[in-house]
Amino acid sequence: MARHLSSLRPVYVVGVGWHRYQPPSETPYVALGLKAVRDALADARLEWPAVESTYVATARLGMACGRPMLRHLGALGRPLVHIENASASGSAAFRLACTEVAAGLSDVVLAVGVDKVSDRLRASSQIGLQSLTGSAIVPATHYALLMSEYAQRHKVRPEDIALVAVKNHRNGARNENAQRRKERTLEEVLGGKRVSGTLTSLQCTPIGEGAAAVIVASEDGVKRYGIDASRTIRVVASAANSEMVGHDENRDAAITQAAMAAAFAEAQIAPSDLDVVELHDAFTIEEIEYAEATGICQPGRFIPMLEEGAFDIGGKCAISPSGGLIAMGHPIGPTGLGQIGEITLQLRGEAGARQQPHARTGLAHMVGVGAVCYVHILQRV
Amino acid sequence: MTSAERHPLFVATGTEQVPDRPALVGGRCTCGHVFFPMQTYGCEKCGRYGGHLETTPLAGRGRLIAFAQVHLHARPEPKVPFTVVAVALDDGPIIRALLNPPVDPELRHGDVMVAEIVSVPREVGTRPTLRLTRNATGGR
Numbered sequence: 001m002a003r004h005l006s007s008l009r010p011v012y013v014v015g016v017g018w019h020r021y022q023p024p025s026e027t028p029y030v031a032l033g034l035k036a037v038r039d040a041l042a043d044a045r046l047e048w049p050a051v052e053s054t055y056v057a058t059a060r061l062g063m064a065c066g067r068p069m070l071r072h073l074g075a076l077g078r079p080l081v082h083i084e085n086a087s088a089s090g091s092a093a094f095r096l097a098c099t100e101v102a103a104g105l106s107d108v109v110l111a112v113g114v115d116k117v118s119d120r121l122r123a124s125s126q127i128g129l130q131s132l133t134g135s136a137i138v139p140a141t142h143y144a145l146l147m148s149e150y151a152q153r154h155k156v157r158p159e160d161i162a163l164v165a166v167k168n169h170r171n172g173a174r175n176e177n178a179q180r181r182k183e184r185t186l187e188e189v190l191g192g193k194r195v196s197g198t199l200t201s202l203q204c205t206p207i208g209e210g211a212a213a214v215i216v217a218s219e220d221g222v223k224r225y226g227i228d229a230s231r232t233i234r235v236v237a238s239a240a241n242s243e244m245v246g247h248d249e250n251r252d253a254a255i256t257q258a259a260m261a262a263a264f265a266e267a268q269i270a271p272s273d274l275d276v277v278e279l280h281d282a283f284t285i286e287e288i289e290y291a292e293a294t295g296i297c298q299p300g301r302f303i304p305m306l307e308e309g310a311f312d313i314g315g316k317c318a319i320s321p322s323g324g325l326i327a328m329g330h331p332i333g334p335t336g337l338g339q340i341g342e343i344t345l346q347l348r349g350e351a352g353a354r355q356q357p358h359a360r361t362g363l364a365h366m367v368g369v370g371a372v373c374y375v376h377i378l379q380r381v
Numbered sequence: 382m383t384s385a386e387r388h389p390l391f392v393a394t395g396t397e398q399v400p401d402r403p404a405l406v407g408g409r410c411t412c413g414h415v416f417f418p419m420q421t422y423g424c425e426k427c428g429r430y431g432g433h434l435e436t437t438p439l440a441g442r443g444r445l446i447a448f449a450q451v452h453l454h455a456r457p458e459p460k461v462p463f464t465v466v467a468v469a470l471d472d473g474p475i476i477r478a479l480l481n482p483p484v485d486p487e488l489r490h491g492d493v494m495v496a497e498i499v500s501v502p503r504e505v506g507t508r509p510t511l512r513l514t515r516n517a518t519g520g521r
């Protein structure tokens with residue numbers, strides 16, 4: 001019978017690193033990626049030859065971006081593979097890196113996400129079927145529609161939903177790797193450019209580039225390289241799924257709910273055990289829908305709890321302490337790995353000005369168009 | 382719309398239930414699953430394909446479940462502002478389409494929405510396209 005990741009060899013996050021997420025620039029992707037990998041190696045106090053295998057997450061760079069980047073660390077002949085899974089590319093690379101270690105095929109594995117902005121077409125425009133809307137529905141409008149439905153169902157106002165952005169910009173202002181590092185008042189969020197429906201630009205993730213890297217290791221790897229065990233963070237659940245028939249309108253929340261339930265069952269914890277959570281909050285409404293889908297709060301209860309401070313740093317469960325996709329940014333390939341990095345810092349107690357006190361259990365969640373969903377739960381041992 | 386420019390997504394002829402509105406070209410699988418648009422690649426519910434999937438007209442009427450007025454759009458068409466609607470068709474599938482007129486301040490969740498064929502400009506001449514509009518005669 002098939003088994004969970006957590007029933008195989010234990011897997012630990014031992015190193016994390018970033019190249020800051022930022023607006024499109026002239027910096028080549030190679031420089032972005034190398035910065036993140038070297039920082040992750042330094043964080044783990046490992047040398048590059050320790051890394052036995054690499055997963056490169058990218059959605060927009062095109063074919064075979066990994067070798068031209070990794071060779072500058074020393075071309076040692078180790079295997080590498082590229083992972084594209086839309087917004088969840090980094091999460092998919094992380095899951096595969098964990099799987100390789102858990103299965104016993106390697107003791108130290110790198111997952112690195114790197115991306116720059118490009119105008120490459122999505123496959124969904126080439127499926128050979130027409131649609132009534134063509135290219136008229138961009139992601140902001142998809143989520144503006146979900147926002148319209150949620151606002152009607154739970155009788156909430158646009159200014160209630162915008163509070164998510166106020167919280168996430170406040171968190172992002174404390175994160176040196178965030179693309180947006182400025183606190184915003186509710187008036188500023190609501191007064192920004194109107195995008196689609198009741199979404200304003202400060203409630204939408206910015207377009208940008210960057211890199212994030214995570215190194216995972218087995219117990220053997222931790223011992224062999226003398227890695228500081230007090231800074232290792234265990235991966236206690238990994239769940240992944242894709243869209244199910246019958247969820248035409250709110251597929252992202254439906255698959256989130258299913259993946260969350262599978263991850264909680266694997267980790268044998270309840271949503272109330274979570275101290276810190278990173279969600280796919282590319283648009284404010286997403287954080288609300290996904291938080292309710294986790295069971296952290298009941299449907300329709302997110303906004304009252306947000307207003308009470310339950311999801312602030314220092315609250316019951318800090319949500320998007322990094323600033324989330326709204327403030328930290330969403331360069332696509334790196335994003336899911338950046339979430340793992342943030343949870344790792346939080347569980348080590350190394351998150352500085354945005355530290356959630358006494359954080360022991362954290363969760364990272366991404367969806368990608370398609371739709372696909374990933375949930376990982378991490379725990380301080 | 383002449384037969385020469387038959388559109389793959391809709392037909393001017395209505396269904397028995399909604400005869401005065403254009404119908405959408407949906408599909409039905411032998412398993413009973415109804416979907417839009419029609420395709421023969423395979424059924425999302427059971428995986429049957431090809432001849433198991435048949436064209437079925439879907440009535441051009443449904444209920445509004447969500448709407449969003451688009452203020453910023455990177456492409457020249459459609460021109461902003463325009464409105465995108467999500468409608469649960471009487472015949473089952475949930476579809477998304479553009480609203481006619483592009484902005485309707487009276488639009489409310491639960492409104493009865495109906496299909497209509499409008500001509501939109503293209504490089505040379507015009508082309509027919511399907512839009513949804515609030516049913517002026519129907520209630521909520």
Ligand SMILES: [Zn+2]
Nearest residue numbers: 410412424427
């Ligand atoms: Zn079927």
